[in-house]
Amino acid sequence: MARTASLSGFPEWLPQERLVELHVLDTLRRTFELHGFASIETRAVETVGQLLRKGEIDKEVYGLSRLQDDDDSASRDDANALALHFDLTVPFARYVVENAGYLAFPFRRYQIQKVWRGERPQEGRAREFTQADIDVVGDGDLPFRYDVELALVIAEALSALPIPPFRLRINNRKLAEGFYRGIGLTDTAGVLRSIDKLEKIGPERVAELLQEELGATPEQAKAALELASIRTEDTSFVDQVRALGVEDELLAEGLAELEEVIAAASAAAPGKVVADLSIARGLDYYTGTVYETVLVGHEQLGSICSGGRYDALATKGSRKFPGVGLSIGVTRLVSRILSQGLATASRSVPTAxxxxxxxxxxxxxxxxxxxxxxxxxxxxxxxxxxxxxxxxxxxxxxxxxxxxxxxxxxxxxxxxxxxxxxxxxxxxxxxxxxxxxxxxxxxxxxxx
RNA sequence: GUGGGUAUAGCUCAGUUGGCAGAGCGUCUGGUUGUGGUCCAGAAGGUCGCGGGUUCGAGCCCCGUUACUCACCCCA
The missing domain is CATH 3.40.50.800 (Anticodon-binding domain)
Structure with missing residues (x-):
């Protein structure tokens, strides 16, 4: 007997709710196109080898198989097996490499599509959901200015939506990595993962985590927390970081980059952008600027838009295609808009x-x-x-x-x-x- | 993947010590012989998630299972 009730994590909207979602999609599309981003769509499936290329084995990727296949357990080891894409950035990187001969660089595109993640669903967390991505990819190099521009486009797009005020928090991987290296903590990913919990479990627990799980000394934990507590709407964070007295080449580079982003972004979108040195980002392909966005008053919902700079995601032989981009969690946004009644459609049908x-x-x-x-x-x-x-x-x-x-x-x-x-x-x-x-x-x- | 909670009408939920399956809202019909919403009257709608057990008797107790949900993990 086929299941008729709703499937958890695979949201479906009523007509009146769908109109709200369509409004969000239309608004995003219009804003992206006003800024000259071209639309593309990539196939829903990638090869497992492509999706797990960056070593993210533990990602909850949905495999694709034929019911009639008799050798059903091959997928985990077979790099040519098919799987549903987990985000839009990795497929985009593959698309760029594949079509590099036909594209004009820097290539700016937007892409609004479903993605799938086999996670346990919760409010604001689905297994099938829509992302709206914008990215710019360069051939060989990509001017740093794009890190600023993308933040501004996203701020404009989000401002046009029927949502509460948001805060675009920006950090820099080089800055964080350099700092942790400078104080002798080498497991940068581990440190970032712990720091990421700061808002949820508080500084004391994070300090414990750093010491218990990463073998940090109390002094190292204290320094890491001091860095993570820095949060400014202007470039004054630069002096605050320097005051911590850590010397590292990568740190200096990241600090300069973040300063440039914040200086330009806070001037163009005052009050919407903040340098937040606690932002970690889970995905490991980010190499510089990282972004994360929360709705003010809805911090519990998590990030509704995030992304960053990735310098090594797409390569073709010795050719590199560095990129920077952000992804809006459309489904997460829409589900919150609907559950909180933040916006409603005036009627359930188009009919006038x-x-x-x-x-x-x-x-x-x-x-x-x-x-x-x-x-x-x-x-x-x-x-x-x-x-x-x-x-x-x-x-x-x-x-x-x-x-x-x-x-x-x-x-x-x-x-x-x-x-x-x-x-x-x-x-x-x-x-x-x-x-x-x-x-x-x-x-x-x-x-x- | 780990742990807690829940499962009764389309929806939100009652259901007493184990003793006839209920309410509100919604839907439909009529009051209203061709202009809705309010009001009144009536009707339809159920495998009490599923399987087993205990019992004269189970929505209620026991075991199992599935789904949903919340938290963790991770993330949009």
Missing amino acids: VLVTLADDGSWPAAQGVAARLRSRGIAVEVAAKAEKFGKQIKYADRRGIPFVWFTHADGTHEVKDIRSGEQVVADPDTWMPPAEDLVPQIAAAPSA
């Missing part, structure tokens, strides 16, 4: 006008009226049966259709706004609904 039937014989004439309205861009449906007008109006009311159209025996027309009850004479060739009723509107709730 329902043309009623006075009798069943008038259906063809009603279709004619509908066609005249549609020719001017008005979404119209025609009643299927000549039920009592009360029922036909109720049909519109249940769906939020704002207008009901009547054609009288003498050939004249009237249109009724069912919210006000106001009914006026109308001409199918000239009448227009108010602009706000033409298509469903997404209204943001007043921020609490």
